[in-house]
Amino acid sequence: MALKRISDSILYVGADDRTIDLFENQYPVSNGVTYNSYVIKDSKIAVMDTVDERATDQWFDNLEEAFEGKAPDYLVVSHLEPDHSGNIERFLKKYPDTIVVANAKTFAMLPQFIDIDVPEDKRFVAAEGTTLALGKHVLTFVMAPMVHWPEVMVEYESTEKVLFSADGFGTFGALGDRLKTSELENMPQSWADEARRYFINIVGKYGPSVQGLLKKASALDISVIAPLHGPVIDKDFDFYIDKYMRWSSYQPEEKGTVIAYSTLHGNTRKAALKLGDDLKKLSDEPVVVYDLSRDDCAKAVADSFRFDKLVLAGVTYDGGLMPCMEDFIYHLKMKNYQNRKAAVIENGSWGPVAGKLMTDALASFKNMNVCETKVTIKTRLNAKNESELSDLAKWLLN
Ligand SMILES: Cc1cc2nc3c(=O)[nH]c(=O)nc-3n(C[C@H](O)[C@H](O)[C@H](O)COP(=O)(O)O)c2cc1C
Numbered sequence: 567m568a569l570k571r572i573s574d575s576i577l578y579v580g581a582d583d584r585t586i587d588l589f590e591n592q593y594p595v596s597n598g599v600t601y602n603s604y605v606i607k608d609s610k611i612a613v614m615d616t617v618d619e620r621a622t623d624q625w626f627d628n629l630e631e632a633f634e635g636k637a638p639d640y641l642v643v644s645h646l647e648p649d650h651s652g653n654i655e656r657f658l659k660k661y662p663d664t665i666v667v668a669n670a671k672t673f674a675m676l677p678q679f680i681d682i683d684v685p686e687d688k689r690f691v692a693a694e695g696t697t698l699a700l701g702k703h704v705l706t707f708v709m710a711p712m713v714h715w716p717e718v719m720v721e722y723e724s725t726e727k728v729l730f731s732a733d734g735f736g737t738f739g740a741l742g743d744r745l746k747t748s749e750l751e752n753m754p755q756s757w758a759d760e761a762r763r764y765f766i767n768i769v770g771k772y773g774p775s776v777q778g779l780l781k782k783a784s785a786l787d788i789s790v791i792a793p794l795h796g797p798v799i800d801k802d803f804d805f806y807i808d809k810y811m812r813w814s815s816y817q818p819e820e821k822g823t824v825i826a827y828s829t830l831h832g833n834t835r836k837a838a839l840k841l842g843d844d845l846k847k848l849s850d851e852p853v854v855v856y857d858l859s860r861d862d863c864a865k866a867v868a869d870s871f872r873f874d875k876l877v878l879a880g881v882t883y884d885g886g887l888m889p890c891m892e893d894f895i896y897h898l899k900m901k902n903y904q905n906r907k908a909a910v911i912e913n914g915s916w917g918p919v920a921g922k923l924m925t926d927a928l929a930s931f932k933n934m935n936v937c938e939t940k941v942t943i944k945t946r947l948n949a950k951n952e953s954e955l956s957d958l959a960k961w962l963l964n
Pocket residue numbers: 828829830831832833834835881882883884885886913914915916917918919944945946
């Protein structure tokens with residue numbers, strides 16, 4: 567099959583992985599994932615990153631097709647996460663004359679990832695603003711520390727105005743025979759859900775670092791963004807940049823409520839659904855309800871960042887919270903959840919403490935407006951609780 571291309575000179579040599587169930591062994595990827603890698607062909611040939619070990623054979627086949635009998639000159643390593651560094655060693659064994667292009671931090675960390683000691687004359691050490699001419703094409707290196715690993719850098723190719731954005735603007739999902747967002751259906755909207763789940767959960771903790779990179783990127787004239795996962799972005803840039811601005815500044819994208827519940831016997835679920843119905847009766851704003859025992863925690867976390875309101879509805883369990891609620895709150899904390907309106911519904915049959923625990927957790931996040939009155943259910947919803955839930959819906963929408 568002919569290789570997919572960004573242009574005549576920039577080829578896609580990455581691969582779909584539809585066999586993986588959990589990305590990073592924790593995020594469900596029912597539509598698979600891609601490990602992107604690119605080849606720039608000019609007087610010199612540069613390979614932009616390797617791929618996960620799971621895609622080794624496909625990648626080497628693609629490389630051979632792209633090289634057309636020539637040998638590569640450079641291997642650019644934008645960062646060392648195993649899904650991108652997984653084939654550096656095999657590549658250097660197969661193409662030992664290649665010069666490795668990476669920054670000083672990457673070279674310092676490289677021995678943790680490969681057993682080959684790259685000799686000095688096979689190293690090109692990139693720093694902020696360093697350029698590397700391949701012929702007509704020229705790469706400029708832009709450091710992006712802690713987006714989301716310390717050694718991350720991105721590369722800007724100025725002739726075709728391509729930003730190789732590392733994991734920035736990446737998303738889950740295999741690509742099949744398409745590559746660019748302009749070739750995919752329902753773009754850019756359909757990109758947002760999975761890109762949000764990817765960003766918030768994988769990069770979200772490092773908002774200020776992402777803002778730093780966005781500031782540097784705003785000075786570049788960009789025609790294409792080529793990330794390391796998912797489609798190459800070739801239009802509607804404002805949409806994608808706006809999403810990244812919001813996500814990295816922890817601002818909600820839109821009005822709406824996430825109700826995340828934990829239940830042992832189903833009564834707290836009933837309360838969560840009742841509140842959802844009350845909200846829907848009062849407003850057209852979206853309401854999304856998550857069963858934290860069953861639903862994808864990463865999706866619940868991503869939607870919590872998407873919307874401006876969050877309700878935690880949880881049972882008291884052995885004098886504490888159910889593990890799934892603890893886990894959800896832990897994820898919110900890890901990803902710097904903040905700037906939202908929030909409320910709590912608790913349940914307990916003899917000594918409810920879940921409300922205090924959930925309220926304290928929410929109040930510990932930055933700039934939260936947490937409802938002062940919590941709804942306390944004693945085992946089953948009663949008429950008073952129903953009226954309290956109606957009042958809570960009004961407070962949330964106020
Ligand atoms: C194993 C177990 C431990 C529980 N621990 C407590 C507890 O420490 N304090 C309390 O008030 N209720 C406790 N409960 C009762 C739950 O909070 C109870 O399931 C809830 O009040 C009813 O809501 P649900 O139908 O949503 O589970 C416990 C229930 C179970 C099954």
